[in-house]
Amino acid sequence: MRDDFPTQLTFDEAQAIVDATAAEDRLPAERLAIARTQGRILAQEVVAPIPQPPFDNSAMDGYAIRHADVAEGGTTLQLAGEQFAGRALDLRVEPGQCIRITTGAPMPAGADTVVVREVVRVEGDRIAIPAGIRAQANVRRAGEDVRIGDCVLSPGQVLTPARVATTASLGIDQLTVSARPTVAVFTTGDELIPPGIPLEPGQIHDSNRELLMGLLRADGLEPTAWPTLPDDPVRIASMLRDAASSFDVVITCGAVSAGEKDHIPALLDTHGRIHFWKVRMKPGMPVLFGDLGTARFLGLPGNPVSVFATYATLGRRLLDGLQGRTxxxxxxxxxxxxxxxxxxxxxxxxxxxxxxxxxGTLRAHPDAATGSHRLHAAAMADALIVVPEGPRQLSIGDVVDVLPY
Known part of the structure; x- marks a missing residue:
């Protein structure tokens, strides 16, 4: 193998290389109906074409009045009509009048305040208004949330349900988003057996496949699981190059260390390009990153907890960067x-x-089970506690960074 690529680099250096590579390979954008954009990464600026709310309206069920008509000791007003939510009726409140109104209904001309119906007394066609009503009460003003021309969303933001709903409220029915990367997933090793098949001596069930596929699906992607890679460098090269010709990202689990059966680093060096190999992190030190064909290649270590940690810290960062997430x-x-x-x-x-x-204090309880094979221990946890570089003796009460699962 060549030795002209970074190795044994710091975690921050590895992240910087991932970021730079992802920025160079940003995926194209596509135009979708907003119903299909949940969880996607926005690739446009969204500018409000209308105000929100689009008109002055009532925040409560009650009576629209002129606040100038409210006397110090209360007053009685003539009921002059009804305005429900829906089409505006072009009603007007004259001095001494009020109009029954429902939540969301447009404010009648002349009215500036809404009195909730629970505090009034109905006396035939007259409404008794108590003292102490605040001016402008219970009125939503046009544009108080969003004005015409406001930038409401920016490229790189994640389209959460609330953000998609915001665009819907502005009458926008389509958005430009980043394409989602296609991802091929491989696990490696002749010892791997699918769940449901009895094990022979020396065999283990393949848990990494379900782990990685689940992590990718939880991030909104639709990964494709390929057959397990055998411990045969010729067949490994053929399968990986086949996947790299059709997918944006190829992710493998295992065969990236320095053992006799760890063929992937040499294959990537021969058939592709290595951006880095081995990062000063634990777990996951042998992680491998590079290019293969037109795909970005990420080789994760084989131990399940290493798969989890390297995907959560570097793999997810690569996929976010390819989509332009900011x-x-x-x-x-x-x-x-x-x-x-x-x-x-x-x-x-x-x-x-x-x-x-x-x-209100957030406390992190470290798990005593530190082995990178201890998948059950990882399953019982809900966060990664970040311990910085160098020997450390951290005490109870020390403040640490934590990455929630």
Missing amino acids: EPRRAFRARLAAPIDKAHARREFVRGRLEATED
Whole structure:
């Protein structure tokens, strides 16, 4: 193998290479109906073509009045009509009058205040209004949420349900979003057996396939699982190059370390390009990143917890970058509920559980099961606790960064 690619680099250096590569390979945009854009990454600026609300309207069921008619000790007004939500009736409130109105109904001309119906007394066709009514009460003004020409959404933002609903409220029925990357998933090793098939001595069930496919689906992608890669470099090369000709991203699990059966680094060096190999992180140090054909290639280590940690920190970053996402993933600060003693120099991602205490403090409970094969322990956790580079002795109460699952 050549030795002209970065290796044993820091975690921050690895992230920077992933970011730069993703920025160069940004996926194209596509125009979709808003009903199909939930969870997608916006690729346009959204400017309001109308105000929101589009007209002055009532925030409550009650009576639209002129506040100038409210006397210090209360007053009685003549009921002059009804305005329900829907088509405006072009009603007007004259001095001494009021109009029955429902929530969302347009405010009649002349009215500036709505009195909720629970505080009034109906006396035939007259309405008794109590004292103490605040001017402008219970009225939603046109444009108080969004004005014409406001930028309401920007490229790179995630289209959450509330954001999609915002565009719908403005009458926008289509949005330009980034295409979703197509992803091919491989697990590796002659020892892997699908669940449901009895194991022979030396065999294990393939859990990485379900782990990685589930992580990708949870991120809104539709990955394709390929057959397990055998411990045969010729067949591995053929299968990976086939996938790389048809998918945007190829992700493998296993065969990236330095053992006799770890063929993938040499194959990527021969048939593609290595951007980096081996990152000073734990778990997941042997992670491999490069290009194969027209695809971006990410080789994750084989231990399940390493698969989880490297996907959560580097794989997800690559896929977000290809889609032009600008919003960072959620990260919190929490106080340790137990000490962490780290003797090595790598950045470590410790599995843990988050707990909110009664006083509002977020606490992180590190898991004592640190082995990268301990998948069940990872399943019982809900966050990765970030321990910075260098030997560290962290005490109870120390503040740490945490990445929620």
